Amino acid sequence: MSLLQVRSVTKRFGGLTAVDDVSFDVHEGAIKAVIGPNGAGKSTLFNVLTSFDRPDEGSVTFDAADIIGWPPQRIVRSGIARTFQNTQLFEEMSALENVMAGAHAVTKAGFFSAALRLPWTVREERDVAEEAGRLLRLVGLGDWADSYAADLPHGLRRLLEIARALATMPRLLLVDEPAAGLNTAETAALADALYRIRDRGVTILIVEHDMGLVMEVSDEIVVLDRGMKIAEGPPRLIQKDPAVIAAYLGEEDVDEL
Amino acid sequence: MGRARIDIRTIVPLALLAVLVFGVPLLSADRYLLKVLTFVGVNVIIVTGMALLFGYAGQVSLGHAAFYGIGAYTSAYVVTSLGWPWLAGVAAAIVLTSVGGLLLALPSLRLKGHYLAMATLGFGEIMRVVFVEARGLTGGPDGFSGIPFPSLVGISIDSAGGNYWLIWGVVTVVLAFSANLVRSRVGRAMRALHGSESGALACGIDLTGLKVRVFVISAALAGLAGALYAHVVGFISPSTFSLHVSVLLVAMAVLGGTRSLAGPVLAAILLTTIPFADAVIPGLSRSALETIQEWQEDVYGLTIIAVMIFVPGGLAGALRRISALGRRAG
Ligand SMILES: Nc1ncnc2c1ncn2[C@@H]1O[C@H](COP(=O)(O)OP(=O)(O)OP(=O)(O)O)[C@@H](O)[C@H]1O
Ligand SMILES: [Mg+2]
Numbered sequence: 001m002s003l004l005q006v007r008s009v010t011k012r013f014g015g016l017t018a019v020d021d022v023s024f025d026v027h028e029g030a031i032k033a034v035i036g037p038n039g040a041g042k043s044t045l046f047n048v049l050t051s052f053d054r055p056d057e058g059s060v061t062f063d064a065a066d067i068i069g070w071p072p073q074r075i076v077r078s079g080i081a082r083t084f085q086n087t088q089l090f091e092e093m094s095a096l097e098n099v100m101a102g103a104h105a106v107t108k109a110g111f112f113s114a115a116l117r118l119p120w121t122v123r124e125e126r127d128v129a130e131e132a133g134r135l136l137r138l139v140g141l142g143d144w145a146d147s148y149a150a151d152l153p154h155g156l157r158r159l160l161e162i163a164r165a166l167a168t169m170p171r172l173l174l175v176d177e178p179a180a181g182l183n184t185a186e187t188a189a190l191a192d193a194l195y196r197i198r199d200r201g202v203t204i205l206i207v208e209h210d211m212g213l214v215m216e217v218s219d220e221i222v223v224l225d226r227g228m229k230i231a232e233g234p235p236r237l238i239q240k241d242p243a244v245i246a247a248y249l250g251e252e253d254v255d256e257l
Numbered sequence: 258m259g260r261a262r263i264d265i266r267t268i269v270p271l272a273l274l275a276v277l278v279f280g281v282p283l284l285s286a287d288r289y290l291l292k293v294l295t296f297v298g299v300n301v302i303i304v305t306g307m308a309l310l311f312g313y314a315g316q317v318s319l320g321h322a323a324f325y326g327i328g329a330y331t332s333a334y335v336v337t338s339l340g341w342p343w344l345a346g347v348a349a350a351i352v353l354t355s356v357g358g359l360l361l362a363l364p365s366l367r368l369k370g371h372y373l374a375m376a377t378l379g380f381g382e383i384m385r386v387v388f389v390e391a392r393g394l395t396g397g398p399d400g401f402s403g404i405p406f407p408s409l410v411g412i413s414i415d416s417a418g419g420n421y422w423l424i425w426g427v428v429t430v431v432l433a434f435s436a437n438l439v440r441s442r443v444g445r446a447m448r449a450l451h452g453s454e455s456g457a458l459a460c461g462i463d464l465t466g467l468k469v470r471v472f473v474i475s476a477a478l479a480g481l482a483g484a485l486y487a488h489v490v491g492f493i494s495p496s497t498f499s500l501h502v503s504v505l506l507v508a509m510a511v512l513g514g515t516r517s518l519a520g521p522v523l524a525a526i527l528l529t530t531i532p533f534a535d536a537v538i539p540g541l542s543r544s545a546l547e548t549i550q551e552w553q554e555d556v557y558g559l560t561i562i563a564v565m566i567f568v569p570g571g572l573a574g575a576l577r578r579i580s581a582l583g584r585r586a587g
Binding site for chain 1: 434435437438441442443444445446448449452453455456457458459460461462463470474516
């Protein structure tokens with residue numbers, strides 16, 4: 001059985017159907033991409049998968065559990081992590097602390113044990129700091145541990161958000177437009193990071209407009225247009241799909257397809 | 258930052274500070290000075306909770322004077338009227354304010370928006386009326402008098418120096434626990450939710466649960482401070498727990514700055530001492546003091562405005578810049 005099953009998910013905002021009867025599967029160990037023109041409903045789909053939004057219809061099954069209606073923190077604990085199209089970093093915390101915050105769901109120190117500074121909480125803190133350091137190195141931010149997130153160059157902010165998401169120990173990682181605003185070298189580094197993450201056993205669902213990156217990294221692609229799924233398949237078939245080309249007509253990305 | 262290293266440069270100033278704080282009653286027998294500083298300690302306890310609530314969890318309460326009052330009246334009543342031991346009175350104050358805080362915070366924090374500020378404002382007004390009208394319990398507008406001094410192991414702590422030590426001992430414990438807390442996983446989660454609620458959700462942080470817990474702690478600290486105040490002063494009346502005091506507490510938290518305990522504590526010391534300036538400035542003339550007291554609200558307002566304009570980040574921001582300078586020099 002696939003790790004994630006999306007079935008007939010529909011999300012409306014007033015009269016607008018942002019996600020319209022969308023179904024697809026994500027298989028364990030895969031890198032799957034969700035593409036589509038602006039406003040196609042990609043970010044809304046991510047919001048539904050992580051309970052930031054509640055769908056009007058449909059079901060989402062992750063690891064055999066129906067997760068619709070779970071609060072976001074329960075979704076994180078069950079193994080789905082995400083990044084945001086508009087990065088949501090903790091600007092006044094260091095890069096290391098940002099990633100350590102990501103470990104919240106997999107650590108235990110509570111109000112009493114922390115206030116009393118019980119020895120096990122001190123050990124837990126040390127372990128979390130070490131693991132956060134490893135994750136920063138994994139995404140190539142090893143030298144930035146002590147910098148405030150606000151001071152990070154634009155191209156590295158998305159990598160920090162990915163490291164923070166990994167600290168939740170996810171089985172499925174949702175990344176929303178990680179290459180936006182990155183130059184060619186940074187995009188190549190991002191692709192490497194995605195492979196390293198996949199090789200650690202994390203399944204990846206990626207929303208991305210950079211077609212070069214999408215075609216390179218993904219095993220399979222879902223195409224949305226005005227909320228509806230218009231195609232699904234391996235990159236080389238999607239590139240030739242007439243419906244996909246039509247959806248992108250008039251979009252600048254059409255040349256890259 | 259996760260490292261349990263004891264730094265000599267933080268230990269030495271802290272030790273000096275402790276000697277200074279606890280040495281005051283040995284250096285001065287001035288009962289007025291000791292009373293003012295005891296009152297400062299009471300406010301430091303409340304403001305520590307405000308610092309956690311406002312500076313770390315990003316929530317505003319306009320009704321903390323109500324918890325302060327509930328703590329004071331609870332302990333005063335059960336000890337004076339029911340004859341409970343003093344420590345049981347303090348415990349009752351903490352329990353009642355915790356439960357009150359939970360009942361107030363749960364519904365208002367479940368909703369998005371500024372419901373907590375509104376709910377606490379309303380709560381403060383309701384409690385103000387209760388303090389005045391529930392004469393049988395509170396003594397009404399005339400206040401509640403004859404509250405016994407605190408006592409430990411059967412010995413009454415009735416001297417100004419003894420009360421000072423008691424309060425500042427509690428302050429030390431409260432600050433030590435709070436300092437541990439803000440440096441922990443919990444403190445990180447609080448700073449995270451202050452930074453980005455979406456980001457915090459994505460980290461698996463239960464935002465509502467966290468805010469409610471911090472609110473309960475801040476209410477309990479105000480309750481604790483109220484109980485201590487009641488027994489140290491021996492008399493309480495509704496005016497001590499008015500909206501005016503709630504606003505002053507918020508002012509201390511704002512003036513102190515966010516993500517800091519030291520900043521709000523300094524602000525509490527500063528703002529609490531202003532109306533009693535003659536206790537710390539020996540030669541201050543009577544008329545100067547009267548002028549200060551008359552213009553107290555304006556002095557507060559101007560101090561806060563001046564800090565907001567000239568000291569970015571409040572007192573906490575200033576402290577951070579000084580310690581950064583020290584690190585560069587040393
Ligand atoms: N909270 C909301 N309220 C109302 N409309 C919304 C909301 N969120 C999204 N929408 C609308 O839903 C549609 C889908 O938006 P969404 O952000 O999911 O698109 P997207 O595919 O991620 O686009 P982009 O590539 O520009 O990021 C858009 O028309 C958008 O305006
Ligand atoms: Mg989007």
